[in-house]
Amino acid sequence: MNPATNRGPWRRALVTGGAGFLGSHLCEQLLASGAEVDCADNLVSGSTRNISHLLGRPGFRFVDTDVCAPDAPERLPGPYDLLLHFACPASPVDYLRLPLETLDTGSLGTRTMLGIAERDGARFLLASTSEVYGDPLVHPQREDYWGNVNPVGPRSVYDESKRFAEALVTAHAGTLGTDAGIVRLFNTYGPRMRAHDGRAVPTFVCQALAGEPLTVAGDGSQTRSLCYVDDTVDGILLVAASHSVRPVNIGGTDEVTVRDIARRVVELTGSSSSIRFVDRPVDDPQRRRPDTSLARELLGWTPRVPWEEGIKQTIAHFAAAQPAREPAPHP
Numbered sequence: 001m002n003p004a005t006n007r008g009p010w011r012r013a014l015v016t017g018g019a020g021f022l023g024s025h026l027c028e029q030l031l032a033s034g035a036e037v038d039c040a041d042n043l044v045s046g047s048t049r050n051i052s053h054l055l056g057r058p059g060f061r062f063v064d065t066d067v068c069a070p071d072a073p074e075r076l077p078g079p080y081d082l083l084l085h086f087a088c089p090a091s092p093v094d095y096l097r098l099p100l101e102t103l104d105t106g107s108l109g110t111r112t113m114l115g116i117a118e119r120d121g122a123r124f125l126l127a128s129t130s131e132v133y134g135d136p137l138v139h140p141q142r143e144d145y146w147g148n149v150n151p152v153g154p155r156s157v158y159d160e161s162k163r164f165a166e167a168l169v170t171a172h173a174g175t176l177g178t179d180a181g182i183v184r185l186f187n188t189y190g191p192r193m194r195a196h197d198g199r200a201v202p203t204f205v206c207q208a209l210a211g212e213p214l215t216v217a218g219d220g221s222q223t224r225s226l227c228y229v230d231d232t233v234d235g236i237l238l239v240a241a242s243h244s245v246r247p248v249n250i251g252g253t254d255e256v257t258v259r260d261i262a263r264r265v266v267e268l269t270g271s272s273s274s275i276r277f278v279d280r281p282v283d284d285p286q287r288r289r290p291d292t293s294l295a296r297e298l299l300g301w302t303p304r305v306p307w308e309e310g311i312k313q314t315i316a317h318f319a320a321a322q323p324a325r326e327p328a329p330h331p
Helices: 021-032 092-097 099-120 156-176 200-209 229-242 258-269 293-299 307-321
Strands: 012-016 036-041 060-064 082-085 123-129 180-185 214-217 223-225 247-250 255-257 275-278
Touching: 012 021, 012 099, 021 036, 021 082, 021 229, 082 099, 082 229, 092 099, 092 156, 099 123, 099 156, 123 156, 123 229, 156 180, 180 229, 200 214, 200 258, 200 307, 214 258, 223 258, 229 247, 229 293, 247 293, 255 258, 258 275, 258 307
Parallel strands: 012 036, 012 082, 036 060, 082 123, 123 180, 180 247, 214 275
Antiparallel strands: 223 255
16 A cells, blocks of 8 residues: 555545445555544445454444435434545446446435535545546547447446536535545456456456356457556545545556456466357447546556556455365265
């Protein structure tokens, strides 16, 4: 972790979606910085397993609540000086299963959490996504690119919920003076991702460890820019501390094809798995790489963990989580 983020200035933080993959890492790092942390999650895609090591620790509180619920402000009395709004189904499996809930979280949930930030005078940071750029026609993607999004495609429930949430944050900051910002995240991966959640890295790792074929969409030539979770958390907390209102890209700068990710996972796991090509999802972006000049110039942030090293750490996590196999019987 960046030493700067270990000296966080916050006394009490609220992390919505805090029992999710990324939210749990944020809770952990904020606690390490000395902040008290309320973790709010309705567990539709998160899990208390992700925060089991934090339960019972001084300064940590888990609140089972929906950010869209009318009583959410009463259940989250604060006062907070930092609010990280990370609640939202983020994997394709989840947002396709929960389309209306995803749209509600981006709209009503964001509006409700902005109200809590305004109530307490807290710094508010929205977790947005590279998906706001859609299947981009500009490469790499800068924060001033408006995107190429299909508003009625199957991915639109996630893409448009985040675009609308960004509009809400911008309006709140401009109209009410709320100290609110936006971070656009690109392909974060690492320990505590769910197996087979529709995202490439955990799917490939679990398939390779099980000796199953790795299912690569299309011909695998589409690119992604992976960013290890520790680097992403550093970037998020630096954006939070900066009080920037502008959206800021946080993501990896090593652009690799999905096919190459699959091949490297097979090599690093020592698996005998083959690669099987399957139909490519509708509106799947062909190229994805952030322009992170703003994060570098504004915050001094650059990713530090090479993507292959991060893959090794992720493989180790999933390998350790596998149930022990029964020994083969003696002949």
